[in-house]
Amino acid sequence: MATTLALSSCMVLLAAPARALERDGTAASAAPRDTKWDIAFHGGYGVAFTTGINYLGMGMGGRLGCLVGRHLRISLGGYVTTGAGVSAGTSYRSEYSSVQGSLSFGYEGGVGPLRVRPGMCGGAALITGHTRVGTTVIHDDTLAPFFGPCAEVVARVGPFEVGAGVEAAFVPTWPASPTIATHAIVGVVF
Amino acid sequence: MPGNHEYHTPHAGAYYAYFCGSSGSPFSGWYSFDIGRWHVVALNSNCGADLDVISSVADDFGGCGAGSPQLAWLRADLAAHPGTCTLAMWHHPRWSSSTEGSSPSVEPLWQELVRHGVDVVLNGHAHDYQRFPPLDENGALDAARGARAFVVGTGGSPLSVFDAGVRVRSEVRDATSHGVLRLELKERSYAWSYVPIGGDTFHDEGEAPCHI
Numbered sequence A: 001m002a003t004t005l006a007l008s009s010c011m012v013l014l015a016a017p018a019r020a021l022e023r024d025g026t027a028a029s030a031a032p033r034d035t036k037w038d039i040a041f042h043g044g045y046g047v048a049f050t051t052g053i054n055y056l057g058m059g060m061g062g063r064l065g066c067l068v069g070r071h072l073r074i075s076l077g078g079y080v081t082t083g084a085g086v087s088a089g090t091s092y093r094s095e096y097s098s099v100q101g102s103l104s105f106g107y108e109g110g111v112g113p114l115r116v117r118p119g120m121c122g123g124a125a126l127i128t129g130h131t132r133v134g135t136t137v138i139h140d141d142t143l144a145p146f147f148g149p150c151a152e153v154v155a156r157v158g159p160f161e162v163g164a165g166v167e168a169a170f171v172p173t174w175p176a177s178p179t180i181a182t183h184a185i186v187g188v189v190f
Numbered sequence B: 001m002p003g004n005h006e007y008h009t010p011h012a013g014a015y016y017a018y019f020c021g022s023s024g025s026p027f028s029g030w031y032s033f034d035i036g037r038w039h040v041v042a043l044n045s046n047c048g049a050d051l052d053v054i055s056s057v058a059d060d061f062g063g064c065g066a067g068s069p070q071l072a073w074l075r076a077d078l079a080a081h082p083g084t085c086t087l088a089m090w091h092h093p094r095w096s097s098s099t100e101g102s103s104p105s106v107e108p109l110w111q112e113l114v115r116h117g118v119d120v121v122l123n124g125h126a127h128d129y130q131r132f133p134p135l136d137e138n139g140a141l142d143a144a145r146g147a148r149a150f151v152v153g154t155g156g157s158p159l160s161v162f163d164a165g166v167r168v169r170s171e172v173r174d175a176t177s178h179g180v181l182r183l184e185l186k187e188r189s190y191a192w193s194y195v196p197i198g199g200d201t202f203h204d205e206g207e208a209p210c211h212i
Helices: A002-024 B004-008 B010-018 B055-060 B069-079 B104-115
Strands: A037-048 A057-068 A072-088 A092-107 A109-111 A114-133 A136-157 A160-171 A177-189 B031-035 B038-042 B085-089 B120-123 B129-131 B148-152 B172-174 B179-185 B189-196 B204-209
Touching: A037 A072, A037 A160, A057 A177, A072 B010, A092 A136, A092 B010, A114 A160, A114 B010, A136 A177, A136 B010, A136 B055, B004 B010, B038 B069, B069 B104, B085 B104, B085 B179, B085 B189, B120 B179, B148 B179
Parallel strands: B038 B085, B085 B120, B120 B148
Antiparallel strands: A037 A057, A037 A177, A057 A072, A072 A092, A092 A114, A109 A114, A114 A136, A136 A160, A160 A177, B031 B038, B129 B148, B129 B172, B179 B189, B189 B204
């Protein structure tokens, strides 16, 4: 519901400059069009503070963001992590990784040349595990929800954005454990 | 036998890899062997609500309940070794006065063992020492056919504290010393002696006959 409303608001805002043209009946002035959408590539590293294996590690993904009004930011993203593995000789190997989807709500404001985006993120991680002892293998998939604060800082260079972000989350069902991840951001605004 | 900390690595894979061969088939954790006239059974008790491990751990081996592969194996194993003194060991104690609490999830295993006349049960998990008198399937006193349980979680981790409500029929309990339990398995009886580390003073000893 909230996502649908936000997307609708973004589309209305994008359409506003076009309607101004119609009312005036004149060619648009050279005023720059507001940039409301952005899409970015994220790449970084994360740690899950669990007694088991760190299923985060190196990761990469993408995020689609939208500015609603002056300061409300909503974004939707997907992320794949390589996780980690442990082994002992040739008789034992266990490795875990994850695929994640998340939604974030937050504030976006300008600080000099930078855009600052603090917010709250929530989503779910599909954690995939593969454990082998001798010739016996156990494969498991666990869907683990998570939530927590997140923040990004980006510098806008023309239509491009470069920056960095950090996310801290709590996973209540893994067994319960905190995670923290950082990532670089390279994106485009439109 | 695996405890909850072994499952801190996924599926206790490192435990099974290290003890390959002597801990049953991988990911199961039960096995048995004979020492003289004694039959020793090792079981996997990671089958209940333990906040320290993922709840799906029991899926690896089918748990401890009625119809589980472990219970079926135990029943057949005990039937194949009649007339012997029997000792069973697993991690989570059925009865405990410690803050870690009792483990109702292992009740099917406890009841099957008592029905077959097990003499001694050894457990850990609680970081303290506890001794119970011979108890029947339901935890009531049974000097003739009950199983005597020991909780010996005094191997080095910080010691626990006991509940305000001590378990009914608890005979001896101590959370002041680290040490080991020395068991002497005799022809038709057993003797126990708790040996504290240097500097600690708690001691417990005794002897009792087998049910055979």
